[in-house]
Amino acid sequence: MIKKKTWLDSGKPQIANSNLQISIAHSRTLLLMTIGQNIQGCDLEFVEQRTLEQWLELLGNQSQTFLQQFKNYDDTLCSFATRLWCVKESIFKATGIFPQLITVEMKSQKGVIFTAQVVNNSFHVLTFPVNIMPVFPFIYPNLTLAIKQTLGNFLDSIIKDQDLKLLLCGNMHYYHTNPYTLSFLFYSFAQSSYFYGSWFIKGGSQVLSNYLASVIKEHNGEILLSHLVTKIMTNKGKEKLSGLSARVNQRKQLNNSSLKLL
Helix, strand or coil: CCCCEEECCCCCEEECCCCCEEEEEEECCEEEEEEECCCCCCCCCCCCCCCHHHHHHHHCHHHHHHHHCHHHCCCCHHHHHHHHHHHHHHHHHHHCCCCCEEEEEEEECCEEEEEEEECCEEEEEEECCCCCHHHHHHHCHHHHHCCCCEHHHHHHHHCCCHHHHHHHCCCHHHCCCCCCCCEHHHHHHHHHHHHCCCCCCCCCHHHHHHHHHHHHHHCCCCCCCCCEEEEEEECCCCCCEEEEEEEECCEEEEEECCCCCC
16 A cells, blocks of 8 residues: 655655655546556557647657658557657656657557667567547546536536526537537537647638538539528438528529538
């Protein structure tokens, strides 16, 4: 039983009055700890979506060739780069020095073992992905309890201040119009992206509209702006959109489009 944990001046944790070595890592709501008689170093990271240039800013330009070979070891660039990041952090936690050279020792299924060179010593570091969905109820118990609640009902259950509720619903209009019919779980996932870094379309949202318009035109569709849609038509016996009916200068116009791709 660990009775007391202290930290060295370097920030490395240690167990008081013990020969055991310890290393601690955390990311968001997850915590990882290793303990043993030998030197310890561990790291835990969520896989974040970044470009190659962004990963190079984080890992250093010396990693460029290594990252460009990611397909030899992993499914995606971001997954492999995260492994590399964990290796560097683990070695630093163990030795206080970032490795001068990192190579892949071996790959077995989803596990990849790296060899990290630090001064005159080399260390083996095992990396592997973990699916947190099976333990989701333990990591996010409040979300699990609220999985069937609407946004409005959930906020009513924990907040009385109406202004605060309106503030928390500030982005709701992007997804829905009524907090009492909008899924709390859906809204919370959408909102979480703002806490960990929001995303935007390069060139602005008009780029997305232009792309959707090009797909409609490629499938013989016609786009009418500022017209009142009076009916959405589907193929008989099939739940597929076949066209729209709209009012144009007091006349009825039929706008048919094959939307199999959509």
